[in-house]
Amino acid sequence: MTDTPKSHGRKSITASLKPRDLMEDARLADTWTAQILTLFPQSFPGVLGESLTGRALKDGLWQLETIDLRPFGIGKHRNVDDTPAGGGAGMVLRADVLGAAIESAQSLVVNPLPLLYLSPRGRRFDQAMARRFSSGPGVTLLCGRFEGVDQRVLDHYSIEEVSLGDFVLTGGEIAAQAMIDATVRLLPGVLGNADSTEEESFSNGLLEHPQFTRPAEWQGRSIPDILMSGHHGEIAKWRRAQSEALTRKRRPDLWQAHVARNSDS
Numbered sequence: 001m002t003d004t005p006k007s008h009g010r011k012s013i014t015a016s017l018k019p020r021d022l023m024e025d026a027r028l029a030d031t032w033t034a035q036i037l038t039l040f041p042q043s044f045p046g047v048l049g050e051s052l053t054g055r056a057l058k059d060g061l062w063q064l065e066t067i068d069l070r071p072f073g074i075g076k077h078r079n080v081d082d083t084p085a086g087g088g089a090g091m092v093l094r095a096d097v098l099g100a101a102i103e104s105a106q107s108l109v110v111n112p113l114p115l116l117y118l119s120p121r122g123r124r125f126d127q128a129m130a131r132r133f134s135s136g137p138g139v140t141l142l143c144g145r146f147e148g149v150d151q152r153v154l155d156h157y158s159i160e161e162v163s164l165g166d167f168v169l170t171g172g173e174i175a176a177q178a179m180i181d182a183t184v185r186l187l188p189g190v191l192g193n194a195d196s197t198e199e200e201s202f203s204n205g206l207l208e209h210p211q212f213t214r215p216a217e218w219q220g221r222s223i224p225d226i227l228m229s230g231h232h233g234e235i236a237k238w239r240r241a242q243s244e245a246l247t248r249k250r251r252p253d254l255w256q257a258h259v260a261r262n263s264d265s
C-alpha cells in the first residue's frame with residue numbers, strides 16, 4: 001500500500017499509542033468517526049479509500065480509526081482466540097482480549113460511539129439503519145473472525161448485532177466496509193449532488209427507476225422517447241410509474257409496506 005496514515009485521514013491505533021498522543025494529533029472531535037476493531041487493520045480503508053468516500057475521508061468529512069486486536073492478545077504469542085467451550089470446530093475470540101480492545105477504543109473518543117458487532121445473527125442492515133448511524137457521531141464496529149466472539153462480551157457491553165444479509169462471511173471486515181459506505185455517503189457534502197440520495201432506491205420505500213445515458217442508440221436499443229422529450233413533469237411521472245412497477249414486481253414486501261403507508265396518510 002502506498003498510503004501513509006495521513007493521506008487517507010486514517011489512523012491505525014495500537015496499544016502503544018496513548019489517547020493523549022491522539023488528542024494532540026489530528027483528531028477531530030466533531031467529525032463523524034468509524035472505529036474498527038479488527039485483526040486485519042491493513043484491510044482498511046480498502047474500497048472506502050476510493051472515489052467519493054475516499055475523497056470525503058481525505059477532506060476530513062469523516063474519519064477512520066482501526067484498532068488492531070493483536071496487541072491486546074495474551075502471552076508471548078498475543079493469542080486472541082481459543083477453542084469453544086463445550087467443544088466443536090473452530091476458534092472463538094476471547095472476552096478478555098476484546099474487552100481490553102473495546103475499552104481502549106472507548107478511551108479514544110470524547111463521547112462513546114454506538115458499539116456494533118457485525119454478525120450473521122444480527123438485525124439485517126438497511127437504509128434506515130444507515131440513516132440512523134449517519135445522524136449520530138459515528139460507530140465503533142467489532143469485526144469477528146473464526147467462529148465469532150465470546151457471548152459475554154456482547155452481553156457485558158450491550159453490543160448491537162448487525163448483519164449484512166443471510167449469508168456467512170469469513171470475517172466482519174467486508175460487512176463493516178459495506179455499512180460504512182452506505183452510512184458515510186449520507187453525510188452532508190460527501191455526494192456532490194445532495195438530490196441523489198433523495199431519489200434513489202429505498203429512500204422513498206421504492207426501488208429506483210431505470211437509468212440511461214449516451215449514446216442515444218446502442219445495439220439497436222434506444223432510450224425511451226419520454227426521457228428525450230424535455231418535459232420534466234412527464235419524465236417525473238414516467239419515472240414514478242417505472243419505480244412503482246419495478247418495486248411491485250421485484251419486491252412485494254417493499255410494495256406492501258409502501259401501499260400500507262400511503263393508505264394510512
Ligand code: SAH
Nearest residue numbers: 118119144148163164168169170171172175
Ligand atoms: N459461527 C458464526 C459465523 C462466524 S463468521 C455463525 O454461525 O453465526 C466469522 C465472522 O464474520 C463473524 O464473527 C462476523 O463478524 C462476520 N460475519 C459473517 N457473516 C456476516 C454477515 N452476514 N454479516 C456481518 N458479519 C458477518
